[in-house]
Amino acid sequence: MSEANENRNKLVELIKQKATLSDVPMLLPANPFFDLAGEEFGRRLLLTSGVNDVEYCLRPEFTLPIATEFLASKKPSDNISYTSANIGYIGKIFRQRANGPSEFLQAGIEFLGQEDRNEILEQMFDFVLSATKVYNIKPQILLGSVEIFESILEQINIAKVWIPRIRHRFGHADAMSRLLERLSDPHGAGTGGSTGSLPWKEDELIGVISDQMIAAGLSLTGSRTPEEIANRYFEKQQLNASTVPSEIIGFLQNYLNINGEANSALEQINILANDFGLDLQAPLNRLLDQIALLKHEHGMSEILFDASFSPALDYYTGIVFEAKREGKTLASGGEYNRLLERLGAATQINATGCSLWIDRLEGAENE
Amino acid sequence: MSDIILAVPSKGRLEELSREIFAEAGMAIERPGGARSYSGNLVGYNNISVQFLPASEIARELVRGSVDIGITGVDLIYETSENAIDNVVLACELGFGQADVVVAIPDAWIDVTTMRDLSDVAADFRNIHGRWLRVATKYVHLTRQFFAQHQIAQYQIVQSVGATEAAPSSGAADLIVDITSTGSTLKANGLRILSDGIILKSEATLIVSKSANWTPAQRMTIAQILDAIGIEQNEDE
Helix, strand or coil, X not given: CCHHHHHHHHHHXXXXXXXXXXXXXXXXXXXXXXXXXXXHHHCCXXXXXXXXXXXXXECCCCHHHHHHHHHHHCCCCCCCCCCCEEEEEEEEEEEEECCEEEEEEEEEEEEECCCCHHHHHHHHHHHHHHHHHHCCCCCEEEEEEHHHHHHHHHHCCCCCCHHHHHHCCCCCHHHHHHHHHHHHCCCCCCCCCCCCCCCCCHHHHHHHHHHHHHHCCCCCXXXXXXXXHHHHHHHHCCCCHHHCCHHHHHHHHHHHCCEEEHHHHHHHHHHHHHHHCCCCHHHHHHHHHHHHHHHHCCCCCCEEEECCCCCCCCCCCCEEEEXXXXXXXXXXXXXXXXXXXXXXXXXXXXXXXXXXXXXXXXXXCCC | CXXXXXXXXXXXXXXXXXXXXHHHCCCCEECCCHHHCCEEEECCEEEEEEEEECHHHHHHHHHHCCCCEEEEEHHHHHHHCCCHXXXXXXXXXXXXXCEEEEEXXXXXXXXXXXXXXXXXXXXXXXXXXXXXXEEEXXXXXHHHHHHHHCCCCCEXXXXXXXXXXXXXXXXXXXXXXXXXXXXXXXXHCCEEEEEEEEEEEXXXXXXXXXXXXXXXXXXXXXXXXXXXXXXXXXXXX
């Protein structure tokens, strides 16, 4: 047996220790991927269409089909909540790359519906680091925390309307810095719309926009509404410039810039939060516990924390991570308690998972 | 025989003007079978055969290398596939068939004038409306590239084959990416081009395939054509 196969068998054993192996089809409906992840991910799909005009894709990842299958098979009857399941996988995934389509071998585990989040996170890291060990790799661990950022947004004194707008840009570094820049520089914004003489009263402006939309045959409710357009127009004109105080913008910018060795980064966050009167103790402690385990149980020496790091998908909720080596991501994942809700569950359900890029592990082996 | 295949648009103004260009260069294109025939020849050049094809097919065949040289719009080359432009050399813009591929939004979106505004709207859209911002277009590759350049990730493309400009009013999409020469169709549909929303300025262009595997004799023939049209050549191409 070749060494690669031997290592893959070891991986399968590691998965089986913690989960049952799933059997996700290679050919999947494409629309759920577009719905969940948008065009940036959609452009990477290898598409084909059925005679019924339904678009299919070659399996681009495992998390979504496993989560969908979990929901379908574990539908609760009335008051019984979803049962839990740990579902593992190993198999090919297919993505479009700049130089053509490529296939990769991926393995991972989804821990769905488990009560104890900390215990499950430990299990996940244990699996990831046992897997890298198979390949004699001691990776660098990059950590991020969606829950710290969400906790900050909940606690800072800011108009409610801004919370989703800022949250939604977490993980999209450019969009985030543009929004914060615009909010911190009231006079830097451009001017408004195509017409020179717009009325300045909000209800009048809404009337003008509505008329224009009706004249163009646009639905007033199907897409952006007249209110929404008028609001953003006024916001852009900086009539609402005072909604977000500059010290809050400054705080967010400082927070997002924190990046470095994990313990000292968390210490910086602690100081910053104390100065600002925020209580981030609970999410910070969760991270500190995991970092201690990574160091002492798994012997990891290079652990980093980047406050702005998050997958650009809004169903992530807690701690997120990447295991890297020389800039290449070997494994990634974290906590995404909003995923199952997004897919139709009535409430948030705990979900933690990770995926390993086996080709990269094999490439980086023994170096 | 070391034939070179030259592809020319098969009908309308594009065909007329393409034939004029070659005629002025002293290479009259004959279409013996008339408008229904798809093959022709260059008078005096036995080793060049002419194919009359729809412009989008010319683009595809140039990218594949089954046509050696041809006239078509640059937008169609870009739209053939993501890296199609790497498979051809744009030899010469011919001064007709000008049209721009643009990002156009409902004119009523008075708060949106730039791509930066659009990226802001896109980032909030799903949160407000429970779905991605939808862009109707037949220019899937160009749209994806341009939106990525402007760091817009939170949107979804709705593929459209015809009458893209009607997509916002029919509710199929929120905005469009489409080709326009005068902008009048967009205007008539209550749409406005973003101030920095011009993705590509396209025009009819003489294009040489890179995919073709030429013999030295074929290479000479291509050089002859380019020379007659008055194009200076780089020996490396």
